[in-house]
Amino acid sequence: MTADQARDRETPAAGLRGLAGATHPGPALAVTVLAGLLAVTADVGPVRWVLVVGAVFSGQLSIGWSNDLIDLARDRQTGRADKPLAAGTASAKQARVACALAVVACVGLSLACGLVAGLVHLACVAAGWAYNLGLKATPWSWLPYAVAFGGLTVFVGLAGSGQPPWWWPTAAALLGVGAHLLNVLPDLADDAATGVRGLPHRLGRRWIAPVAALVLVTASAVILVGASPAVPVVGTVSGVVLTLAVVVLVAPGRWPFVAAIVIALVDAVLLVLVS
Numbered sequence: 012m013t014a015d016q017a018r019d020r021e022t023p024a025a026g027l028r029g030l031a032g033a034t035h036p037g038p039a040l041a042v043t044v045l046a047g048l049l050a051v052t053a054d055v056g057p058v059r060w061v062l063v064v065g066a067v068f069s070g071q072l073s074i075g076w077s078n079d080l081i082d083l084a085r086d087r088q089t090g091r092a093d094k095p096l097a098a099g100t101a102s103a104k105q106a107r108v109a110c111a112l113a114v115v116a117c118v119g120l121s122l123a124c125g126l127v128a129g130l131v132h133l134a135c136v137a138a139g140w141a142y143n144l145g146l147k148a149t150p151w152s153w154l155p156y157a158v159a160f161g162g163l164t165v166f167v168g169l170a171g172s173g174q175p176p177w178w179w180p181t182a183a184a185l186l187g188v189g190a191h192l193l194n195v196l197p198d199l200a201d202d203a204a205t206g207v208r209g210l211p212h213r214l215g216r217r218w219i220a221p222v223a224a225l226v227l228v229t230a231s232a233v234i235l236v237g238a239s240p241a242v243p244v245v246g247t248v249s250g251v252v253l254t255l256a257v258v259v260l261v262a263p264g265r266w267p268f269v270a271a272i273v274i275a276l277v278d279a280v281l282l283v284l285v286s
Contacts, residue, residue: 029101030109033079033094038194039071045279046167049179052286053171059124063170066120066132067163069113074139076110081143089201121166128169135162152195152209153188160187178237179286185230186278192223193271220267224259227274228252231281238285252277 046067050060079086079096086097095101117136122129135158142155161184168175195202195211196219202212211219231252235245255277258270 026101026105029095029098030105033096033101033106034072034075035078036075038190039068039075041279042071042163043068045283046163048283049164049167049286050171052283053167053175055167055171059170062120062123063167066117066124066129066166069117069120070132070136070139073110073113073117074136074143076106076113077140078143080106080110085201085205085207089204091201124166124170128166131162131169132166135159135166138162147209148207150210150213152211153191156187156191157184158187160184160190176237178233179282182230182233182237182278182282185226185233186275186282189223189227189230189271189275189278192219192226193268193275195219196268220259220271223271224256224267224274227271227278228256230278231274234278234281234285240285244285248277248281 043064047060047064050063055063079094080103082094083096083103086094091097096103096106118129118133121132121136124132138155138158142152146152146155161180164175164179164183168179192211192214195209196216199212199216202208214222231248235248252274255270255274259267259274262270
């Protein structure tokens with residue numbers, strides 16, 4: 012590292028960038044946007060919408076920061092330069108303070124959406140923390156994702172017009188499991204080096220994309236059955252999803268992984284559009 016690079020790491024701006032990177036910003040923003048869009052369909056008023064989005068975002072921040080704090084020793088062991096805490100672009104002390112503030116904000120904002128709704132959301136966040144604290148290394152690694160994604164739709168529904176339809180949490184839980192399988196795929200080697208063996212690791216690289224595709228196709232079917240959209244919508248979505256599933260099963264290289272991700276995106280968009 013050059014002297015200029017070392018000085019850059021020490022600047023407040025660099026520290027803030029590193030801290031932001033430790034939140035796992037892609038997944039955090041994706042889940043928050045999904046919650047915000049679902050809240051619009053659940054007849055949530057403007058003030059309650061801000062509370063819902065704030066609760067979900069702060070919860071996601073706490074899950075992201077806690078993940079990197081808990082995994083800090085593992086990330087350093089495997090040389091994860093993409094992890095700000097392991098790379099030294101943000102300090103563990105900063106992350107601990109930020110994580111604590113995010114938890115406080117999450118509790119307050121969640122309960123402001125209503126006691127029952129707030130408790131449901133806090134259970135979703137607790138599921139994310141349970142994954143970070145050890146469930147990710149067990150065959151039950153999929154369960155926190157199912158609980159968190161499925162429970163998120165229940166939280167949004169209760170914060171708005173009431174109990175959501177059955178297919179919201181069912182489809183969202185399946186979407187969460189599929190997201191878990193695909194999210195772990197790039198880290199299989201690092202996880203193996205540090206003894207993490209969740210469900211995807213036990214399936215193995217060859218089977219992750221096909222199993223994820225099966226789960227995500229099932230999520231699509233649940234949405235179409237539950238929402239009962241117009242026949243042309245059913246035909247179009249079914250055709251697209253089944254075509255992508257075939258790509259997952261037979262295509263070479265990274266195409267199965269890409270196709271499975273596209274199915275997940277189709278499911279997420281479909282869940283919002285037909286709700």
